[in-house]
Amino acid sequence: MHAKTDSEVTSLAASSPARSPRRPVYYVQSPSRDSHDGEKTATSFHSTPVLSPMGSPPHSHASLGHHSRESSSSRFSGSRKITPNDASRAPHGKSQKSWKQPDMIEEEGLLSEEDHHKPLPRRCYVLAFVLGFILLFSFFSLILWGASKPMKPKITMKSIKFDHLAVQAGSDATGVATDMISLSSTVKFTYRNTGTFFGVHVSSTPLDLLYSEIVIGSGEMKEFHQSRNSQRTVSVAVTGDRIALYGSGEGLSSSTGAPTIPVQLKLSFELRSRAYVLGKLVKPKFNKKIDCSLTLNPKHINATIPLTNSCTYD
Known part of the structure; x- marks a missing residue:
């Protein structure tokens, strides 16, 4: 083996990069x-x-x-x-800061709305309920009153019967001499309540029998109650005892005391009816003025005189 020169080492390092240090x-x-x-x-x-x-x-x-x-x-x-x-x-602080401000604004808005819309006191509700009930009850009563007004009672005069009639000479309470008349009679009429949902209480003024504007006989009708949609026949006794005629009875006197000529008479009275629609709260009234003209024939004493076609109703 021989030692490597510097040039060989350099070329080896360049050709083998994988073996270079990390x-x-x-x-x-x-x-x-x-x-x-x-x-x-x-x-x-x-x-x-x-x-x-x-x-x-x-x-x-x-x-x-x-x-x-x-x-x-x-x-x-x-x-x-x-x-x-x-x-x-x-971070917790930054996130809460970014969302806290709108929540606070919304909460303040709700609080301000609650301040503007505070609930009313209980007594206001009670007062409103009482006023509403009164108005509703008044409206209902007005409807009943309007519905009952057309249902007027129907009255029909039937007849009159003279049981006794006499004219005699006499004197009044002051001692003045004059003719005196006495009579007894019975008046009949029918009363019909046309109301379908209420009864009526019926009363009357005295039934006056007049001769030349002088009341020669009078009668009191007994008060009664008529139930709904029903009728009855009413009889009233009309009598007079020693009624002074003064100068009006010249043609009536006779030796027997009975009149010898026909006598023109008038029967007059007012019939009053009060309906009880809603107890004593709704009480419509029906008043009827009745006038009947009749002619008494001396031959018709103790006989029934019809009044059906000789009366007016006001």
Whole structure:
């Protein structure tokens, strides 16, 4: 074996690069502009090896510079895009600060709305309920009143019968001489309640029998209650005892005391009806003024005189 010269060693080293000693490897880590780019920086740290200046060829520096510019630009653009994952990885203080302000504004808005829309006191609701009930009840009562008004009672005069009639000479309470008349009769009429949902209470003024505007007989009708959609026949006794006629009874007197000529009479009274639609709260009234004209023939004493076609109802 012979010793190798320096030129041989140099040529051997150039022809066998695999056997050259391992050069140290350096890694360059660019500073992150934002804490959200931690994950990308770690990726760049593992994917960008840089040879030391001592062992790298000249063209590797150029490629390193170009690669560094691209990686830094990509990191810069990536740092502007914040994803929900990045926000969750952000430091606790900074994330809370970025989301706390809108929450506080929204909460303050809700509080201000609650201040403007405070609930009314309970007494206001009670008062509103009472007023509403009164209005509703009044409206309902008005409807019932309007529905009951057309349902007026129907009254039909039937007849009158004179049981006794006599004219005699006499004197009044002051001692003035005059003719005196006495009579007894019975008046009949039918009363019909046409109301389909209410009963009526019926009363009347005195039934007056007049001769020449003088009341020669009167009768009181007993009050009664008529149920809904029903009718009855009412009989009222009309009597008079020693009623002074003064100068009006000249043609009526006779030796027997009975009139000898027909006598024109008038029967007048007012019938009052009060309906109870809703207890004592809704009570429509129905008043009827009745006037009947009749002629008493002396031959018709103790006979029934019809009144169907001789009466007016107002």
